[in-house]
Amino acid sequence: MQLDADLPTPLVPLAWLIGRWEGAGVVGYPTIESANFGQEVEFRHDGRPFLHYRSQAWLLDDDGAKVRPLASETGFWRIGDGGDLEVLLTHPTGYVEIYVGTADGARVTLETDLVARTPTAKEYTAATRMYGLVDGDLMWVMDMAAVGQPMQSHASAQLKRVE
Numbered sequence: 001m002q003l004d005a006d007l008p009t010p011l012v013p014l015a016w017l018i019g020r021w022e023g024a025g026v027v028g029y030p031t032i033e034s035a036n037f038g039q040e041v042e043f044r045h046d047g048r049p050f051l052h053y054r055s056q057a058w059l060l061d062d063d064g065a066k067v068r069p070l071a072s073e074t075g076f077w078r079i080g081d082g083g084d085l086e087v088l089l090t091h092p093t094g095y096v097e098i099y100v101g102t103a104d105g106a107r108v109t110l111e112t113d114l115v116a117r118t119p120t121a122k123e124y125t126a127a128t129r130m131y132g133l134v135d136g137d138l139m140w141v142m143d144m145a146a147v148g149q150p151m152q153s154h155a156s157a158q159l160k161r162v163e
């Protein structure tokens with residue numbers, strides 16, 4: 001990881017996230033077919049005490065080639081004193097959501113505080129996420145409650161730092 005002389009002090013607990021990440025993961029839910037996906041993630045700062053975040057995923061075929069775009073999301077990770085996090089995300093599938101959580105070492109845990117959806121979006125009401133640094137890789141898992149199903153695993157991935 002490169003040293004960042006401009007890193008705002010409040011962002012120190014999230015410094016391990018900053019940069020670009022690429023890798024692959026698995027998506028599943030009782031109502032859908034499981035699939036492998038590729039993902040690119042970026043966390044950036046502009047000197048203020050929040051991160052600008054974006055993620056793009058693709059469906060992968062058996063050879064690991066990109067088939068079509070899947071989930072994309074973008075938003076802001078705000079950090080307060082003591083590592084309290086407020087994460088705002090927006091999705092082209094018709095959701096905006098706010099997560100609250102904590103950064104504790106190289107581990108972030110988040111749960112939705114609010115989910116709003118457009119009139120045509122599928123029912124989706126809550127999620128939890130965990131991000132962690134494991135042997136230099138960014139690992140994350142997401143559970144969700146949606147389409148009448150209780151909170152359970154939807155997606156997870158392991159990403160390598162590319163910058």
Ligand code: HEM
Pocket residue numbers: 027029031032033035037039057058070071073091095122123124144146147154155
């Ligand atoms: C990298 C992350 C994610 C990937 C790769 C992914 C992938 C998928 C795939 C492949 C499906 C099956 C239908 C389709 O092709 O669209 C699906 C369904 C769904 N996803 Fe995700 N998803 C991700 C994250 C999310 C997030 C963050 C949310 C909520 C904000 C979400 C909510 C849903 C819902 C509500 C469904 C519908 C389930 C159903 O119709 O039974 N997903 N997802």
